[in-house]
Amino acid sequence: MERKDRYPLKNLNTFGIDVAARHYVRFDAEKEIFEYLRRPPLAEATYLILGGGSNFLFTGDFPGTVFHPALKGISIVEEGASHLSVKAMAGEKWDELVAFAVNNRWGGIENLSYIPGTVGASVVQNIGAYGVEVRSVIQRVETIDVPTGKRAVFSGQECGFGYRTSRFKKEGCDRFLITAVVFLLRKNPRFVLDYPGVAEKVQALGDPCLKSVRRAIIDIRKQKLPDPAVIGNAGSFFKNPIVEKQKMERLVKNNPDLPHYPLSDGRFKLAAGWLIDRCGWKGKQVGRVAVHDRQALVLVNRGQATGREILSFSEKIRQSVEQKYGILLEREVRVVEPTM
Numbered sequence: 001m002e003r004k005d006r007y008p009l010k011n012l013n014t015f016g017i018d019v020a021a022r023h024y025v026r027f028d029a030e031k032e033i034f035e036y037l038r039r040p041p042l043a044e045a046t047y048l049i050l051g052g053g054s055n056f057l058f059t060g061d062f063p064g065t066v067f068h069p070a071l072k073g074i075s076i077v078e079e080g081a082s083h084l085s086v087k088a089m090a091g092e093k094w095d096e097l098v099a100f101a102v103n104n105r106w107g108g109i110e111n112l113s114y115i116p117g118t119v120g121a122s123v124v125q126n127i128g129a130y131g132v133e134v135r136s137v138i139q140r141v142e143t144i145d146v147p148t149g150k151r152a153v154f155s156g157q158e159c160g161f162g163y164r165t166s167r168f169k170k171e172g173c174d175r176f177l178i179t180a181v182v183f184l185l186r187k188n189p190r191f192v193l194d195y196p197g198v199a200e201k202v203q204a205l206g207d208p209c210l211k212s213v214r215r216a217i218i219d220i221r222k223q224k225l226p227d228p229a230v231i232g233n234a235g236s237f238f239k240n241p242i243v244e245k246q247k248m249e250r251l252v253k254n255n256p257d258l259p260h261y262p263l264s265d266g267r268f269k270l271a272a273g274w275l276i277d278r279c280g281w282k283g284k285q286v287g288r289v290a291v292h293d294r295q296a297l298v299l300v301n302r303g304q305a306t307g308r309e310i311l312s313f314s315e316k317i318r319q320s321v322e323q324k325y326g327i328l329l330e331r332e333v334r335v336v337e338p339t340m
Protein backbone atom coordinates (compact mmCIF):
# COMPACT_ATOMS: atom_id res chain seq x y z
CA MET A 1 0.00 0.00 0.00
CA GLU A 2 1.17 3.49 -0.77
CA ARG A 3 -0.39 6.60 0.85
CA LYS A 4 0.42 10.10 -0.30
CA ASP A 5 -0.98 13.60 0.13
CA ARG A 6 -1.32 16.12 -2.70
CA TYR A 7 -0.78 13.43 -5.27
CA PRO A 8 -0.46 14.43 -8.97
CA LEU A 9 -2.99 12.72 -11.25
CA LYS A 10 -1.59 13.90 -14.60
CA ASN A 11 -0.26 10.43 -15.40
CA LEU A 12 -3.36 8.75 -14.01
CA ASN A 13 -5.88 10.20 -16.49
CA THR A 14 -5.59 9.71 -20.25
CA PHE A 15 -6.76 13.26 -21.01
CA GLY A 16 -3.51 14.24 -19.26
CA ILE A 17 -5.20 16.88 -17.11
CA ASP A 18 -2.77 18.40 -14.63
CA VAL A 19 -4.66 18.03 -11.35
CA ALA A 20 -3.94 16.54 -7.94
CA ALA A 21 -5.80 14.56 -5.30
CA ARG A 22 -5.77 15.75 -1.68
CA HIS A 23 -5.05 12.14 -0.63
CA TYR A 24 -4.10 9.07 -2.64
CA VAL A 25 -4.06 5.43 -1.57
CA ARG A 26 -2.83 2.62 -3.79
CA PHE A 27 -3.90 -0.86 -2.74
CA ASP A 28 -1.69 -3.78 -3.76
CA ALA A 29 -3.57 -6.52 -1.89
CA GLU A 30 -7.14 -7.18 -0.78
CA LYS A 31 -6.23 -7.34 2.88
CA GLU A 32 -4.89 -3.77 2.70
CA ILE A 33 -8.33 -2.60 1.57
CA PHE A 34 -10.12 -4.39 4.42
CA GLU A 35 -7.64 -2.96 6.92
CA TYR A 36 -7.90 0.55 5.51
CA LEU A 37 -11.70 0.52 5.59
CA ARG A 38 -11.74 -0.47 9.25
CA ARG A 39 -10.59 3.05 10.07
CA PRO A 40 -13.42 5.50 10.72
CA PRO A 41 -15.10 7.58 9.44
CA LEU A 42 -15.19 6.92 5.73
CA ALA A 43 -18.93 7.30 5.25
CA GLU A 44 -18.82 11.10 5.18
CA ALA A 45 -15.45 11.42 3.49
CA THR A 46 -15.15 12.20 -0.22
CA TYR A 47 -13.45 9.51 -2.20
CA LEU A 48 -13.44 8.02 -5.66
CA ILE A 49 -12.08 4.87 -7.24
CA LEU A 50 -9.59 5.33 -10.05
CA GLY A 51 -8.41 2.59 -12.41
CA GLY A 52 -6.40 3.68 -15.46
CA GLY A 53 -8.24 7.01 -15.72
CA SER A 54 -9.23 6.43 -19.36
CA ASN A 55 -12.86 7.38 -18.79
CA PHE A 56 -12.44 10.40 -16.50
CA LEU A 57 -12.41 14.16 -16.98
CA PHE A 58 -11.14 16.10 -13.95
CA THR A 59 -12.08 19.78 -13.99
CA GLY A 60 -9.97 20.65 -10.94
CA ASP A 61 -8.07 19.18 -8.00
CA PHE A 62 -9.96 16.40 -6.23
CA PRO A 63 -10.61 17.46 -2.63
CA GLY A 64 -10.89 13.91 -1.23
CA THR A 65 -9.12 10.55 -1.35
CA VAL A 66 -8.42 8.65 -4.55
CA PHE A 67 -8.46 4.86 -4.11
CA HIS A 68 -6.32 3.20 -6.73
CA PRO A 69 -6.77 -0.59 -6.76
CA ALA A 70 -3.57 -2.09 -8.18
CA LEU A 71 -4.28 -5.73 -7.33
CA LYS A 72 -2.56 -8.09 -9.78
CA GLY A 73 -2.91 -11.72 -10.85
CA ILE A 74 -4.65 -13.95 -13.39
CA SER A 75 -5.58 -17.57 -12.64
CA ILE A 76 -7.83 -20.38 -13.86
CA VAL A 77 -10.43 -21.13 -11.20
CA GLU A 78 -12.37 -23.89 -13.00
CA GLU A 79 -11.95 -25.84 -16.20
CA GLY A 80 -14.59 -27.81 -18.08
CA ALA A 81 -14.70 -29.54 -21.47
CA SER A 82 -15.87 -26.50 -23.43
CA HIS A 83 -15.35 -23.52 -21.10
CA LEU A 84 -13.07 -22.25 -18.42
CA SER A 85 -13.40 -19.67 -15.67
CA VAL A 86 -10.55 -17.20 -15.52
CA LYS A 87 -10.17 -14.87 -12.56
CA ALA A 88 -8.34 -11.58 -13.11
CA MET A 89 -7.58 -9.09 -10.38
CA ALA A 90 -8.95 -5.56 -10.80
CA GLY A 91 -5.62 -3.81 -11.34
CA GLU A 92 -4.57 -5.97 -14.30
CA LYS A 93 -4.44 -4.08 -17.59
CA TRP A 94 -7.48 -5.03 -19.65
CA ASP A 95 -5.61 -5.55 -22.89
CA GLU A 96 -2.99 -7.74 -21.21
CA LEU A 97 -5.82 -10.05 -20.14
CA VAL A 98 -7.13 -10.11 -23.73
CA ALA A 99 -3.64 -10.92 -25.08
CA PHE A 100 -3.26 -13.69 -22.47
CA ALA A 101 -6.64 -15.20 -23.41
CA VAL A 102 -5.92 -15.05 -27.16
CA ASN A 103 -2.46 -16.60 -26.72
CA ASN A 104 -4.02 -19.46 -24.77
CA ARG A 105 -6.76 -19.89 -27.42
CA TRP A 106 -9.56 -18.90 -25.06
CA GLY A 107 -12.33 -17.09 -26.90
CA GLY A 108 -14.84 -14.42 -25.86
CA ILE A 109 -12.97 -11.15 -25.41
CA GLU A 110 -10.87 -10.88 -28.57
CA ASN A 111 -13.19 -8.22 -30.08
CA LEU A 112 -12.47 -6.09 -27.00
CA SER A 113 -8.78 -5.95 -27.85
CA TYR A 114 -6.83 -2.77 -27.25
CA ILE A 115 -9.39 -1.00 -25.04
CA PRO A 116 -7.35 0.97 -22.50
CA GLY A 117 -7.87 0.64 -18.77
CA THR A 118 -8.10 -2.02 -16.11
CA VAL A 119 -10.00 -5.26 -15.58
CA GLY A 120 -11.96 -3.79 -12.64
CA ALA A 121 -13.29 -0.88 -14.69
CA SER A 122 -14.27 -3.10 -17.64
CA VAL A 123 -17.34 -4.13 -15.64
CA VAL A 124 -18.32 -0.62 -14.53
CA GLN A 125 -19.43 0.62 -17.93
CA ASN A 126 -19.75 -2.84 -19.52
CA ILE A 127 -17.09 -2.09 -22.11
CA GLY A 128 -18.07 -2.85 -25.66
CA ALA A 129 -16.59 -2.79 -29.13
CA TYR A 130 -17.04 -4.40 -32.53
CA GLY A 131 -20.22 -6.32 -31.71
CA VAL A 132 -19.25 -7.65 -28.25
CA GLU A 133 -19.89 -6.38 -24.73
CA VAL A 134 -17.99 -7.67 -21.73
CA ARG A 135 -21.24 -8.70 -20.00
CA SER A 136 -21.42 -11.71 -22.34
CA VAL A 137 -18.49 -13.32 -20.49
CA ILE A 138 -18.92 -12.07 -16.91
CA GLN A 139 -19.50 -14.93 -14.48
CA ARG A 140 -18.81 -13.20 -11.18
CA VAL A 141 -17.66 -9.83 -9.86
CA GLU A 142 -15.93 -9.72 -6.48
CA THR A 143 -16.15 -6.43 -4.62
CA ILE A 144 -15.78 -4.76 -1.25
CA ASP A 145 -18.73 -2.65 -0.15
CA VAL A 146 -16.82 0.47 0.89
CA PRO A 147 -19.32 1.91 3.43
CA THR A 148 -19.46 -1.38 5.39
CA GLY A 149 -16.02 -2.77 4.57
CA LYS A 150 -17.64 -6.17 3.82
CA ARG A 151 -17.18 -8.43 0.83
CA ALA A 152 -19.98 -8.47 -1.78
CA VAL A 153 -20.04 -10.84 -4.75
CA PHE A 154 -22.34 -10.44 -7.77
CA SER A 155 -23.21 -12.89 -10.52
CA GLY A 156 -23.25 -11.56 -14.09
CA GLN A 157 -27.07 -11.35 -13.93
CA GLU A 158 -26.90 -9.27 -10.76
CA CYS A 159 -24.68 -6.60 -12.34
CA GLY A 160 -27.54 -4.74 -14.07
CA PHE A 161 -25.66 -4.47 -17.34
CA GLY A 162 -26.86 -2.26 -20.20
CA TYR A 163 -25.23 -0.32 -23.01
CA ARG A 164 -22.22 1.38 -21.34
CA THR A 165 -23.69 0.89 -17.87
CA SER A 166 -24.04 -1.44 -14.88
CA ARG A 167 -25.16 -1.26 -11.25
CA PHE A 168 -21.63 -0.08 -10.40
CA LYS A 169 -22.11 3.02 -12.55
CA LYS A 170 -25.76 3.70 -11.75
CA GLU A 171 -26.81 3.26 -8.15
CA GLY A 172 -23.46 2.39 -6.69
CA CYS A 173 -20.83 4.61 -8.30
CA ASP A 174 -17.81 4.22 -5.95
CA ARG A 175 -19.84 2.18 -3.46
CA PHE A 176 -18.45 -1.19 -4.53
CA LEU A 177 -14.71 -1.41 -4.99
CA ILE A 178 -14.21 -4.19 -7.53
CA THR A 179 -11.31 -6.42 -6.53
CA ALA A 180 -11.56 -9.24 -9.10
CA VAL A 181 -13.64 -10.42 -12.04
CA VAL A 182 -14.27 -14.03 -13.14
CA PHE A 183 -14.74 -14.46 -16.90
CA LEU A 184 -16.28 -17.51 -18.58
CA LEU A 185 -14.24 -18.11 -21.74
CA ARG A 186 -14.70 -20.66 -24.51
CA LYS A 187 -12.26 -23.32 -25.58
CA ASN A 188 -13.98 -23.45 -28.99
CA PRO A 189 -14.27 -19.81 -29.96
CA ARG A 190 -17.21 -18.37 -31.87
CA PHE A 191 -16.15 -15.49 -34.01
CA VAL A 192 -18.21 -12.30 -34.10
CA LEU A 193 -17.34 -10.64 -37.38
CA ASP A 194 -20.49 -8.77 -38.37
CA TYR A 195 -19.45 -5.24 -37.32
CA PRO A 196 -18.84 -3.25 -40.53
CA GLY A 197 -15.28 -3.69 -41.77
CA VAL A 198 -14.25 -6.49 -39.38
CA ALA A 199 -14.84 -9.57 -41.59
CA GLU A 200 -12.92 -8.02 -44.50
CA LYS A 201 -9.94 -7.18 -42.29
CA VAL A 202 -9.91 -10.65 -40.74
CA GLN A 203 -10.18 -12.38 -44.13
CA ALA A 204 -7.29 -10.35 -45.46
CA LEU A 205 -5.18 -11.93 -42.69
CA GLY A 206 -6.18 -15.54 -43.60
CA ASP A 207 -8.59 -18.00 -41.96
CA PRO A 208 -10.31 -16.50 -38.92
CA CYS A 209 -8.59 -17.39 -35.66
CA LEU A 210 -8.38 -15.57 -32.33
CA LYS A 211 -5.05 -14.01 -33.26
CA SER A 212 -6.27 -12.69 -36.62
CA VAL A 213 -9.42 -11.24 -35.04
CA ARG A 214 -7.31 -9.50 -32.41
CA ARG A 215 -4.90 -8.21 -35.07
CA ALA A 216 -7.78 -6.91 -37.23
CA ILE A 217 -9.47 -5.13 -34.31
CA ILE A 218 -6.20 -3.51 -33.23
CA ASP A 219 -5.55 -2.35 -36.81
CA ILE A 220 -9.04 -0.82 -37.12
CA ARG A 221 -8.74 0.89 -33.74
CA LYS A 222 -5.31 2.33 -34.57
CA GLN A 223 -6.70 3.82 -37.80
CA LYS A 224 -9.58 5.57 -36.06
CA LEU A 225 -8.65 6.36 -32.49
CA PRO A 226 -5.87 8.58 -31.15
CA ASP A 227 -3.27 6.95 -28.88
CA PRO A 228 -3.61 8.52 -25.40
CA ALA A 229 0.15 8.18 -24.91
CA VAL A 230 0.59 10.63 -27.79
CA ILE A 231 -2.50 12.82 -27.57
CA GLY A 232 -4.74 13.12 -24.52
CA ASN A 233 -8.27 11.70 -24.92
CA ALA A 234 -10.77 9.41 -23.21
CA GLY A 235 -12.20 7.55 -26.21
CA SER A 236 -15.84 8.34 -27.03
CA PHE A 237 -16.81 11.41 -25.03
CA PHE A 238 -20.56 10.78 -25.49
CA LYS A 239 -22.65 7.63 -25.69
CA ASN A 240 -24.52 6.73 -28.84
CA PRO A 241 -28.11 7.92 -28.30
CA ILE A 242 -30.98 5.45 -28.11
CA VAL A 243 -34.32 6.63 -29.53
CA GLU A 244 -37.83 5.31 -30.14
CA LYS A 245 -38.65 3.90 -33.59
CA GLN A 246 -40.84 6.91 -34.50
CA LYS A 247 -38.06 9.37 -33.78
CA MET A 248 -35.56 7.29 -35.73
CA GLU A 249 -37.95 7.16 -38.73
CA ARG A 250 -38.44 10.93 -38.66
CA LEU A 251 -34.68 11.54 -38.54
CA VAL A 252 -33.86 8.98 -41.23
CA LYS A 253 -36.53 10.46 -43.53
CA ASN A 254 -34.64 13.76 -43.52
CA ASN A 255 -31.16 12.17 -43.27
CA PRO A 256 -31.21 8.88 -45.22
CA ASP A 257 -27.54 8.10 -44.46
CA LEU A 258 -27.88 8.42 -40.65
CA PRO A 259 -26.47 5.14 -39.23
CA HIS A 260 -29.11 3.41 -37.04
CA TYR A 261 -29.04 0.00 -35.41
CA PRO A 262 -32.11 -1.91 -34.13
CA LEU A 263 -32.09 -3.00 -30.46
CA SER A 264 -33.90 -6.01 -28.99
CA ASP A 265 -36.45 -3.74 -27.22
CA GLY A 266 -37.69 -2.16 -30.48
CA ARG A 267 -35.70 1.05 -30.06
CA PHE A 268 -32.76 2.18 -32.20
CA LYS A 269 -29.20 3.26 -31.47
CA LEU A 270 -27.91 6.17 -33.55
CA ALA A 271 -24.29 7.09 -34.26
CA ALA A 272 -23.34 10.13 -32.16
CA GLY A 273 -20.12 10.46 -34.19
CA TRP A 274 -22.18 10.94 -37.35
CA LEU A 275 -24.39 13.58 -35.68
CA ILE A 276 -21.37 15.54 -34.39
CA ASP A 277 -19.62 15.15 -37.74
CA ARG A 278 -22.67 16.49 -39.63
CA CYS A 279 -22.81 19.49 -37.30
CA GLY A 280 -19.40 20.37 -38.74
CA TRP A 281 -17.27 19.67 -35.66
CA LYS A 282 -14.92 17.00 -36.97
CA GLY A 283 -11.30 18.22 -36.78
CA LYS A 284 -12.33 21.60 -35.33
CA GLN A 285 -10.12 23.12 -32.66
CA VAL A 286 -11.04 25.79 -30.13
CA GLY A 287 -8.08 26.90 -28.03
CA ARG A 288 -6.30 23.79 -26.78
CA VAL A 289 -9.19 21.37 -27.35
CA ALA A 290 -10.24 19.69 -30.60
CA VAL A 291 -12.54 17.10 -32.09
CA HIS A 292 -10.44 14.26 -33.48
CA ASP A 293 -10.15 14.45 -37.26
CA ARG A 294 -10.88 10.74 -37.83
CA GLN A 295 -13.59 10.13 -35.19
CA ALA A 296 -15.90 12.97 -34.18
CA LEU A 297 -16.95 11.24 -30.93
CA VAL A 298 -13.46 11.71 -29.51
CA LEU A 299 -12.34 15.00 -27.96
CA VAL A 300 -8.60 15.56 -27.76
CA ASN A 301 -6.34 17.60 -25.55
CA ARG A 302 -4.04 19.46 -27.94
CA GLY A 303 -1.67 20.19 -25.05
CA GLN A 304 -2.11 21.60 -21.55
CA ALA A 305 -5.89 22.06 -21.87
CA THR A 306 -7.76 22.20 -18.58
CA GLY A 307 -10.67 19.95 -17.76
CA ARG A 308 -12.93 23.04 -17.73
CA GLU A 309 -11.91 23.90 -21.30
CA ILE A 310 -12.69 20.37 -22.48
CA LEU A 311 -16.01 20.33 -20.64
CA SER A 312 -17.17 23.69 -22.01
CA PHE A 313 -16.14 22.67 -25.55
CA SER A 314 -18.14 19.44 -25.16
CA GLU A 315 -21.18 21.48 -24.06
CA LYS A 316 -21.00 23.51 -27.30
CA ILE A 317 -21.04 20.27 -29.28
CA ARG A 318 -23.96 18.99 -27.24
CA GLN A 319 -25.96 22.18 -27.83
CA SER A 320 -25.40 22.16 -31.57
CA VAL A 321 -26.45 18.49 -31.92
CA GLU A 322 -29.57 19.23 -29.87
CA GLN A 323 -30.42 22.26 -32.00
CA LYS A 324 -29.96 20.46 -35.31
CA TYR A 325 -31.34 17.00 -34.50
CA GLY A 326 -33.33 17.38 -31.26
CA ILE A 327 -31.12 14.85 -29.46
CA LEU A 328 -29.41 15.61 -26.16
CA LEU A 329 -26.21 13.56 -26.05
CA GLU A 330 -25.32 11.86 -22.77
CA ARG A 331 -21.71 11.82 -21.64
CA GLU A 332 -19.87 8.51 -21.45
CA VAL A 333 -16.87 10.07 -19.70
CA ARG A 334 -17.13 10.59 -15.94
CA VAL A 335 -16.70 14.28 -15.11
CA VAL A 336 -15.32 15.08 -11.66
CA GLU A 337 -15.86 18.65 -10.48
CA PRO A 338 -13.74 19.90 -7.55
CA THR A 339 -16.86 20.86 -5.60
CA MET A 340 -18.26 17.32 -5.68
Ligand code: FAD
Pocket residue numbers: 014048049050051052053054055056069090115116117118119120121122123124125126127128129168173174176177178179225226227228233234235236334
Ligand atom coordinates in the same frame (compact mmCIF):
# COMPACT_ATOMS: atom_id res chain seq x y z
P1 FAD B 1 -11.25 4.62 -15.03
O1 FAD B 1 -11.34 5.60 -16.13
O2 FAD B 1 -10.20 4.83 -14.01
O3 FAD B 1 -12.66 4.51 -14.30
C1 FAD B 1 -13.86 4.38 -15.01
C2 FAD B 1 -15.00 4.18 -14.00
O4 FAD B 1 -14.83 2.92 -13.33
C3 FAD B 1 -15.02 5.24 -12.90
O5 FAD B 1 -16.36 5.47 -12.53
C4 FAD B 1 -14.28 4.57 -11.75
O6 FAD B 1 -14.64 5.08 -10.49
C5 FAD B 1 -14.70 3.13 -11.91
N1 FAD B 1 -13.71 2.14 -11.45
C6 FAD B 1 -12.46 1.94 -11.94
N2 FAD B 1 -11.88 0.90 -11.32
C7 FAD B 1 -12.78 0.44 -10.42
C8 FAD B 1 -12.77 -0.62 -9.46
N3 FAD B 1 -11.73 -1.45 -9.32
N4 FAD B 1 -13.88 -0.78 -8.67
C9 FAD B 1 -14.95 0.03 -8.80
N5 FAD B 1 -15.03 1.05 -9.69
C10 FAD B 1 -13.95 1.25 -10.48
N6 FAD B 1 -14.63 1.98 -23.73
C11 FAD B 1 -15.41 1.05 -24.32
O7 FAD B 1 -16.38 0.56 -23.73
N7 FAD B 1 -15.18 0.65 -25.60
C12 FAD B 1 -14.15 1.13 -26.33
O8 FAD B 1 -13.97 0.74 -27.48
C13 FAD B 1 -13.31 2.10 -25.73
N8 FAD B 1 -12.28 2.63 -26.42
C14 FAD B 1 -11.48 3.57 -25.84
C15 FAD B 1 -10.42 4.08 -26.58
C16 FAD B 1 -9.58 5.03 -26.03
C17 FAD B 1 -8.43 5.57 -26.85
C18 FAD B 1 -9.79 5.47 -24.70
C19 FAD B 1 -8.87 6.48 -24.08
C20 FAD B 1 -10.86 4.97 -23.96
C21 FAD B 1 -11.72 4.01 -24.53
N9 FAD B 1 -12.80 3.46 -23.83
C22 FAD B 1 -13.59 2.50 -24.40
C23 FAD B 1 -13.12 3.94 -22.46
C24 FAD B 1 -12.29 3.28 -21.34
O9 FAD B 1 -11.13 2.70 -21.84
C25 FAD B 1 -13.10 2.22 -20.60
O10 FAD B 1 -14.21 2.79 -19.98
C26 FAD B 1 -12.25 1.50 -19.53
O11 FAD B 1 -12.95 0.39 -19.02
C27 FAD B 1 -11.85 2.41 -18.39
O12 FAD B 1 -10.89 1.75 -17.61
P2 FAD B 1 -10.01 2.51 -16.54
O13 FAD B 1 -9.28 1.49 -15.74
O14 FAD B 1 -9.18 3.52 -17.21
O15 FAD B 1 -11.14 3.16 -15.64
Ligand code: EPU
Pocket residue numbers: 128129130131224234235236237238239240259271272273274275277282294295296297332
Ligand atom coordinates in the same frame (compact mmCIF):
# COMPACT_ATOMS: atom_id res chain seq x y z
N1 EPU C 1 -19.24 8.21 -38.04
C1 EPU C 1 -19.22 9.35 -38.80
N2 EPU C 1 -18.32 10.32 -38.46
C2 EPU C 1 -17.46 10.20 -37.42
C3 EPU C 1 -17.49 9.03 -36.61
C4 EPU C 1 -18.41 8.03 -36.95
O1 EPU C 1 -19.99 9.49 -39.75
O2 EPU C 1 -16.67 11.11 -37.21
C5 EPU C 1 -20.15 7.09 -38.41
C6 EPU C 1 -19.34 5.93 -39.03
O3 EPU C 1 -19.14 6.11 -40.39
C7 EPU C 1 -20.22 4.74 -38.72
C8 EPU C 1 -20.87 5.12 -37.39
O4 EPU C 1 -20.77 6.55 -37.28
O5 EPU C 1 -21.21 4.60 -39.70
C9 EPU C 1 -20.26 4.41 -36.19
O6 EPU C 1 -18.87 4.74 -36.11
P1 EPU C 1 -17.79 3.74 -35.44
O7 EPU C 1 -17.88 2.39 -36.07
O8 EPU C 1 -16.48 4.43 -35.47
O9 EPU C 1 -18.29 3.55 -33.97
P2 EPU C 1 -18.92 4.56 -32.89
O10 EPU C 1 -20.37 4.26 -32.76
O11 EPU C 1 -18.53 5.96 -33.19
C10 EPU C 1 -18.64 2.93 -30.89
C11 EPU C 1 -18.16 3.00 -29.48
C12 EPU C 1 -16.64 2.84 -29.43
C13 EPU C 1 -16.27 1.50 -30.02
C14 EPU C 1 -16.79 1.44 -31.47
C15 EPU C 1 -16.59 0.09 -32.10
C16 EPU C 1 -19.73 4.29 -28.19
C17 EPU C 1 -20.03 5.58 -27.53
N3 EPU C 1 -18.57 4.22 -28.85
O12 EPU C 1 -18.15 4.08 -31.57
O13 EPU C 1 -16.25 2.84 -28.05
O14 EPU C 1 -14.89 1.28 -30.01
O15 EPU C 1 -18.21 1.72 -31.49
O16 EPU C 1 -17.50 -0.81 -31.56
O17 EPU C 1 -20.54 3.37 -28.12
C18 EPU C 1 -15.64 4.23 -26.23
O18 EPU C 1 -16.66 3.82 -25.67
O19 EPU C 1 -14.82 5.02 -25.69
C19 EPU C 1 -15.35 3.78 -27.60
C20 EPU C 1 -14.30 4.19 -28.31
